[in-house]
Amino acid sequence: MNGLPASLLELIRRTSAEIPDDVQRAILAALEKEKKNTIAEDAFKIIQKNIELAKQKSQPICQDTGSVLFYVDCPPGFDQIGFAETAREAVTLATRKGYLRQNSVDSITGKNDGTNVGPGAPTFHFHQHRAPAVQVRLILKGGGCENVGAQYSLPSEKLHAERDLDGCRKVILDAVLQAQGKGCGPGVLGVCIGGDRATGYELSKTQFLRRLDDRNPIPELDQLEQDILNTANELGIGPMGFGGRTTLLGVKICAANRVPASYFVSISYMCWAYRRMGVTLDAEGRIANWLG
């Protein structure tokens, strides 16, 4: 795995500086659709220019380079400890190079040592699979959008949301309303229905590994995804909450079993500066190909 340090550094650089192609297409479509000569259209133009500039200059799309989340699919026997050590070094080097902001703060002392490495930073999610390939996906999730994530416990009397898919719809749309402006819109929702408080949020974030143009294989969830996307875009919240035609670029929902007493709906929000890239590694740890 001699090639691993360079591969991870390159993965971090590209994830910070380049928007995935499916997200880029969705932003361009939203720009086309926006009412002309409005501050919403101007916002989209600046967003589009920013995407181009970041790629061209190989610099962060957004200064908040976020929580660093690694998702690794690997075969049994893969050295996860060694991978994590190398990844931490790559994160520190990427920070020195300005691909990442000095973004990790000791929650007790308030100190920021500038390495981006510490308890819980970066985060690793390893999954074994019965295949030889090692796939590494990286998500950089900014704090503004993380802060507008929400977890609802159903039933919610206040929102008249019961323990069914209509109740889920109500709380998810409430989250869209509350997030306006704060999470940089138009955004993407990752949702998990069910699970516990920890797994609900965790699974909601795995939805950001999906492509925006995919469809949910579960018909009920597919319908809910489309419904929420269309309804949210009728609310007039628009980019940055300026008012406008596109409030969300996508909605991705999964479900996990729950215990009878609990019914959580966990919602994570990803801003338009959607940073998600992935690679397949060869036996030497070099990048064999980029994942879509």
Added chain:
Amino acid sequence: MPTLLTTPVSEAQIRALKVGEAVEITGTLFTGRDAVHKYLAKGGALPPAVNLRDGIIYHCGPVVIKDDAGRWKVVAAGPTTSAREEPYQGDILRRFGVRGVIGKGGMGARTLAACQEVGAVYLHAIGGAAQVLAEHIKSVRGVYFFEEFGSPEAIWEFEVERFPAVVTMDAHGGSLHREVFEASQAELLKRL
């Protein structure tokens, strides 16, 4: 055409601004976010070199590195969410005579009231547009509280040229954020 603002900005010029108006700022911006606002609200003093009177605060935690010659270079510098400073902002506008706050997402009723009272505005920059906005930062004139608060939370003094933003809260009680929230909430109610 955007309205051009040059720091220091006069009260009259600020009071003439209306919600929805595009502006471009030339002059000096001081960044300040969570740690700085909390510190100032608790009675903390500004470093002598930082003069906020008739100036503009930028809610921003930039990516700044040192180039080979040892000079600061701004790599990325978009706005952070302003709502977190709502408990502090009004008092800071009053105490330091600040004329403008740049951020994203807007702020609440207390800040809006302080804007009316002292003659200040909230200026919305495009969140996430760290590269476009960094292009308008011509130089770093200084950095304060770097050791205490860390790089993103420090006060950075930026020289800016035609830095783009939109007035979303004005000195007349107008708030685009309140308008859009109320309208979108009404639309949502029809669809539940």
